[in-house]
Amino acid sequence: MNMSSMALRRLAILSVGLLAGAGALVVSAQALGSGTALPSIVPSYQAVHSIERLVEHADRVVVGQLGDVVAREVDFGGDVAASADAGAGVPMAFYELHVHETVKGDARDTVVVGMIDEGGVNLPSALRLTSGATYLLFLRDRDSESAPGITVVEEFYVLLWGPAGVFDSGRGSEEFVARSTEVVAINEADVAHELTAGSASSGASEEAELERLTVTLDEVRAHVGG
Amino acid sequence: MRKQIAVSILVGTLVGLVGGALVAGPGDAWVLNGCKFPGSNPQLEYKFVSVGSTWTDAFNAGQQKWDTKTPGYGGWFTENASGTDTEIYVYDANYSETWWGLAEGGCDSGGGQPWYNDKVNIKFNLSTAGSMNTTERRLVAIHEMGHGLGLAHSSLGCSDPVVMRSDPTYAYDNCGTSDAPYANDVAGVDVLY
Numbered sequence: 001m002n003m004s005s006m007a008l009r010r011l012a013i014l015s016v017g018l019l020a021g022a023g024a025l026v027v028s029a030q031a032l033g034s035g036t037a038l039p040s041i042v043p044s045y046q047a048v049h050s051i052e053r054l055v056e057h058a059d060r061v062v063v064g065q066l067g068d069v070v071a072r073e074v075d076f077g078g079d080v081a082a083s084a085d086a087g088a089g090v091p092m093a094f095y096e097l098h099v100h101e102t103v104k105g106d107a108r109d110t111v112v113v114g115m116i117d118e119g120g121v122n123l124p125s126a127l128r129l130t131s132g133a134t135y136l137l138f139l140r141d142r143d144s145e146s147a148p149g150i151t152v153v154e155e156f157y158v159l160l161w162g163p164a165g166v167f168d169s170g171r172g173s174e175e176f177v178a179r180s181t182e183v184v185a186i187n188e189a190d191v192a193h194e195l196t197a198g199s200a201s202s203g204a205s206e207e208a209e210l211e212r213l214t215v216t217l218d219e220v221r222a223h224v225g226g
Numbered sequence: 227m228r229k230q231i232a233v234s235i236l237v238g239t240l241v242g243l244v245g246g247a248l249v250a251g252p253g254d255a256w257v258l259n260g261c262k263f264p265g266s267n268p269q270l271e272y273k274f275v276s277v278g279s280t281w282t283d284a285f286n287a288g289q290q291k292w293d294t295k296t297p298g299y300g301g302w303f304t305e306n307a308s309g310t311d312t313e314i315y316v317y318d319a320n321y322s323e324t325w326w327g328l329a330e331g332g333c334d335s336g337g338g339q340p341w342y343n344d345k346v347n348i349k350f351n352l353s354t355a356g357s358m359n360t361t362e363r364r365l366v367a368i369h370e371m372g373h374g375l376g377l378a379h380s381s382l383g384c385s386d387p388v389v390m391r392s393d394p395t396y397a398y399d400n401c402g403t404s405d406a407p408y409a410n411d412v413a414g415v416d417v418l419y
Contacts, residue, residue: 039342077352
């Protein structure tokens with residue numbers, strides 16, 4: 001994917017026309033509720049417990065600043081028959097990501113990242129990203145073949161296994177903190193020990209449960225191409 | 227007595243996660259998502275909307291497991307292939323994200339409000355199903371049905387398995403057991419219904 005600024009502009013223009021349609025479908029999804037509250041979407045992902053495993057399965061690992069939404073579309077997964085039923089869709093928002101550093105994968109300045117659109121639904125807090133914030137992201141690439149329900153962008157990325165693929169900025173530009181408490185170790189060999197320790201303390205204290213792994217970019221780089 | 231215990235547990239721990247306040251049991255044994263179907267033993271009709279055999283098989287196996295593991299309720303789930311007024315709508319497709327399954331519904335959260343319109347959508351992802359075996363797909367189905375019943379994600383380890391972990395196959399992968407739903411999941415349902 002070579003997302004030039006012209007292509008992005010074209011994408012933005014296209015998105016204006018599609019926003020109305022997507023919005024209508026999101027409203028349909030809200031019909032689950034009576035209009036006083038938004039519906040909740042709770043996705044379940046494969047768990048991953050180490051940086052090593054994340055690097056292994058990610059097509060691209062980047063540090064970048066999340067930009068604005070450039071397009072929205074309800075993902076029906078390529079199921080044409082189901083697309084007549086608004087309940088079948090999952091509202092998606094596509095964000096520009098301004099890449100500061102590529103740790104793994106092709107180096108490009110700007111890419112598009114698709115996520116469940118929190119504009120019309122309640123999402124778990126671990127899946128909410130903020131425009132303007134900088135993240136370390138583990139991404140999987142998507143195109144028309146792997147994402148047949150998406151037509152507003154030709155190529156984009158999604159988060160690898162949801163919150164497991166998101167790391168928030170920590171102290172300094174080289175340090176990041178895991179969103180998911182399931183990511184417990186840098187190396188896969190240490191996972192069993194860390195999970196046992198976590199299991200022993202689980203429920204004993206809320207603080208132990210909320211502890212999140214902190215990594216440096218060097219620790220991530222060490223697993224790239226290794 | 228059971229109700230007294232349940233009430234004391236309910237007021238015990240409040241955790242803000244999805245859409246407002248969630249209610250958690252001791253040690254995160256179970257977490258309620260704030261919504262439920264009305265009544266103490268609702269008979270839930272489900273409809274497969276454009277779903278292939280991969281996930282209908284998983285869902286059917288899963289609903290039988292829920293019924294078996296909660297014998298005091300006399301069954302939860304019945305397929306209604308033609309009806310339009312069912313409680314659970316089931317979909318599958320090649321969704322672009324990497325989730326296995328998701329549950330979707332709306333209500334005013336806060337410890338067991340009815341789902342609006344008594345409806346929940348459960349969606350399964352064909353694009354990630356290829357990497358899962360039959361047992362794992364059944365666990366995912368059981369997990370999503372747990373959301374439908376009113377359970378949220380929990381985070382216990384192997385010593386105390388729950389199918390309501392964010393990764394429903396965790397116990398199967400790491401603990402060698404796949405007989406979900408487990409006692410902690412059932413305990414959460416007991417609080418709700």
